[in-house]
Amino acid sequence: MKFKSFVHKLRGVSLALGATLAITGAAYAQTNYKVGSTPTGVPFTFLNVETNQIDGIMVDIIEAIAKEQGFAVQVDATQWSALIPSLTSGKIDIIAAAMYATPSRAEVVAFSDKVYSYGEGLIVPKDADVAYTSIDEMEGLTVGVQVGTAYIPPLEASGKFKEIKIYDSLADIMRDVSLGRIDAGFGDRPILAYQLSKGASDVRMVEEYKSQITGDVAIAVRLDDAALLATINEGLGKISASGALDAILAKWGIK
Template identity: 70%
Template sequence: MTHLTRIVRGAAVALLTSGFVTGATMAQDVTHKVGSTPSGVPFTFLDVKTNQIDGVMVDIIRAIGEDQGFKPEVEATQWSALIPSLTSGKIDIIAAAMYATEERAKVVTFTDTVYTYGEGLFVKSDDAGSYKSLDDLAGKTAGVQVGTAYVEPLKVSGKFADVKVYDTIADIMRDVALGRIDVGFGDRPIVAYQLSQSASDVRLVPEYESQVTGNVAIAVRQDDADLLAKINAGLANIKASGKLDEIIAKWGIN
């Protein structure tokens, strides 16, 4: 092999190696801004020890990102601001305890289903009543979280003396405990998890049958078909590998 040939081959190898490293680096450097609520324990919440958003949906989007070669940059976003932040381009992905409803699907695009659940009912701890359905709650005052799929059904049911809308489940629990309202509604696994973590003056009603059940999914902008395909592919992979089940079991929401 001539000296010139060695130089040419060496240069070719250097170029190929450079291209490979650059491609890998670029894949690692792809980031997507993710909006997650700071008050939806255990799905998404602010961990005061780390000052970072944590939870089921955060773990899921990170697992999907690892599978698909992108890094989720999770940002605390209030529930009512999630969809506006997505459609305005402030974030690229919504990863929260959000139902994939027909109404929301008019403005965002949802991935395949991640998790399914309904609303839970909670009352004051010393309320020993048995409440299986809305019929058992006739004439009571109720609290429900803004932007959830439960607001309209509860209002149009005609069962309540008043239905008040709150920013967070914690606010509803406070007013139930203080007797300002009679009952509260929230995402059942979120309510159950929060009540299991500390003593409270409210209790989850075990016999209550959810009136509104829905599928939790991840959301992207309607014109972001490539990102949707990546997330769906990653979601399918973590389901098949058992990683999704591991995450759900970790947070105790089976």
Template identity: 50%
Template sequence: MFITKLAIGVFGLALAFSGPAFAADSVKVGVTTTGVPFTFVDTTSQQVTGAMVDIVNAIAADNGIEAQFELTAFSALIPSLNAGKIDIISAGMLATDERRKIVNFSDTVYSYGDAMFVAADNPENYTIEALKGETVGAQIGTTFADSLKALGIFGEVKLYDSIADIMRDVKLGRIKAGFGDQPIVAYQIAKNPALGVRLVDGYKPLKSGDVALAVPKDKAELLQKINASIAKLKESGELEKIFAKYGI
């Protein structure tokens, strides 16, 4: 667990925010280490960081409480939320209709689609159709994995715990191509060329969606306060600044 206490003035929000506190003094926030730059662990400080971490910290500061971060596998975020292990999910999670059946999402904070990546020494800019019969990879629990399987054209859609694992197998030639969240994939490739993969030029996303925070169905008041804080972040321009800080 990582605990972050915001000093007054973080992101310049202290002057703009003065909302009432949540009923509790703290909230447990589920994040994943595999969602760079949305959520990840800084290797220097060993602290959880990322755009969605900054956003939920700003929301917590607005409400005079503390955010306690629980590192959780992406596929376990919603089960952990509904089991009461965490109060909020703040990750690069898309607010889909299927997920809305079991959790409530906040207002949108960011929108994006999927990206295709291949080995750096592979010059082909594939279309989806050109990969018919091939083995491709996607992260377990993502909407992209479901969309790829639904196409029914691949030899196999291999599921992985993280984008880093997909990149490894693409680089080694074990699978032809990988799919993942466009901002996450682009950020990781830009920061580490040694990954040995590149984005496919001209790829049209299978699906685009909206990133939002998630809360349990029975926490309507918490959701209202989150949305009120998000509105302030948008109006002040701080939300845009947070994403710009991480190059997205």
């Protein structure tokens, strides 16, 4: 009887220990979120050919927030035009890209607090002797702009241009400007500036041009994901207060 009693007690201790370990494991298990980031938005998001991973400002920021808030992220390369459809369909859980938090987009996705603000930049052929300061001085030109960006509606509404061509990427716009297929191109100013700073190019930024269409870049989640949005905003507030956000921007040459 004593032996059976001992075995019974041992079994009880084992079950209790197993339950405790299961609870502890569950408490420390991290939630993993899929993050969509574009492979062509350097320095905000881009494909690092050395690591074959998506890298950049927004990746560093979402990873810093995840570390603060105790969740894990898997960053997936997602084309710009597919970001919002991928989020709303559940293929990804978070958008971390150079995306403006516009009113029209806010009807479809939920945006975090502001991460960074900027406007559009203007590029022209390197040898073009022009100093446009606004779109009012560009009447009759053929220009290019990236698909899905917030710049398209205001540019179209201005009625100033002979034609507005829509491109999949900034690289395509820069190519056609350099080849003379279009007179000028519009794109995210810090992204254009970063790309032009990295090497010789047949295009240049028009420094005199003043951004007409500015906006706030933010992280996006699904409309019904209020808990995740609150978690991201809390983490964003922490890395902003600690100086980590400014350090990430400085690392990539963004002020």
